[in-house]
Amino acid sequence: MREDLTWRPLTRDDAQPSADLLNAMEAVDKIGENYTAEDTLTELVDPFADLERASLAVFDGDVMVGYMKIQYRPTATEVHRVSLDGGVHPRYRRQGIGTRLVRAGVEAARVLHALHHPGLRLAVNVHKAEHVEGLALLLSSQGFAPVRYFQRMEHGLRSVQPSSDPRIEPWSPSVDEEFRLLRNEAYRSSFGTTPMPVSLWQNKITNQTFRPSMSFLLRDDGVAAGMLVTMNWEADTQATGINDAHFMLIGVLPSHRRRGIASALIAHALQAAVNQGYDRALLSVDSENATGAFGIFERAGFTATMRYVKWEA
Template structure:
């Protein structure tokens, strides 16, 4: 094996990154496929400092491994940075993953010192539970499992109408986009690990090429926005699987309006819209200890568990 070269990621790596992630998907089977546009969106994330906090491993022109760190715009007491990475299946068991993980922890310290030096630093890694080798690698570098998340799916074959008195549902438009972001930020305040999304991050992560405005809704009580549901969908997943999936990326209700059926109304409306617009399936991810008791709400709406994820954390 020739010697690998190592350098920071750059936006021009979008195609090579998509090729690597799609090769990883053929073995890990986590249901994530990418286009070049998808990976470019991640590489231009305003909170991913590629120069200081990313690394690509290359064999000639081919990318065979990567890591990147995303810091938070704001934090309170604890600054949780997100470390992502992976290794091409043909290059595993050669120490590349270990090198990338160690480089990621070092990079997390760098960006933490630049943005939130007075706070405690925790490095988070989020991986599907079934991926071979991840638990051993994470534990060997001091990471411990701190949270579990469940992917749930709804086949959209039978969708029940849900009408909640006093709850008016409206679709997304440019004029109410800021209401969507505001309700998301306010409703996620007591969600573990969540932080407010500034406008630039909202545009990068939510209102991008994957955003589905026709399946994204706001709940109001009179003129007060109190709940939100935002849907994304990935063309690469549809092309790879033949299944058109409406992924409910954001679901939140303001704390003072919970237990009124707001989330159920949003889910029912979104499921109906997804079915009418030709989606084959709806999906979402739920925290095992969600303060809204969301897993029960989703199960009642017809979602079933499909895949579990582990959040590994290292306090530095």
């Protein structure tokens, strides 16, 4: 490994170098993720990312060539699933940098685990697109194994059926808390998911990528029973010329499932995407989702285009 590289924790001042690194990775890995400095700053100010204790960045001069960071869970039962994120600039791969970052990430995960949930079992998770070259070899060499698969699905918005449902209303500040609570209840049994406190909801969901006019709540018998949240990354549109509506959250209360609520929300959102000038709708689904979500999305016209792997150690 080169001895002239600088290794240090990430800071909030690293937003632009982080975006530059991620965009250089995207040029080779082609996973459909482009970033601005504002986007990466959102990740750096994550309330459950302890940069001093649990991040590491690698610099060649002023250029960030690799990084890792940990996100711990504010709440957990039985298992504390810590998320390890990271990457290496394509020109600096196969030099041992990725191995050192993964090892540092696992050690940092243990530190945060001991601070926040010492009585539980620790699981370190990495969520990445399956096709990224060399990733499987790196992670398996460090004791990680695949535990779950996710499909990215796309809808071209060329054959959208008209939709109108009086039970559906758009997001507004007055119903934001209903959205958050509904998400927490709807995702309670989803693999690796824990409730989002207000601070994390504001950081991850209602940030600069959130699209209020494309996010909807459905009331069933007066109960806030289903919601759909849409996000959009301007950097993606600038890089590809394609304006994507990312359906990031689609959730229905367990007590109100099998009533067509998810299908109604998706149909409404697809129609809104056409009306608002989007070119494509995207979403991600757990291949082992027990609620039948994959079939719902297929029937709505989505097709699988890319597989992601959840690795665990």
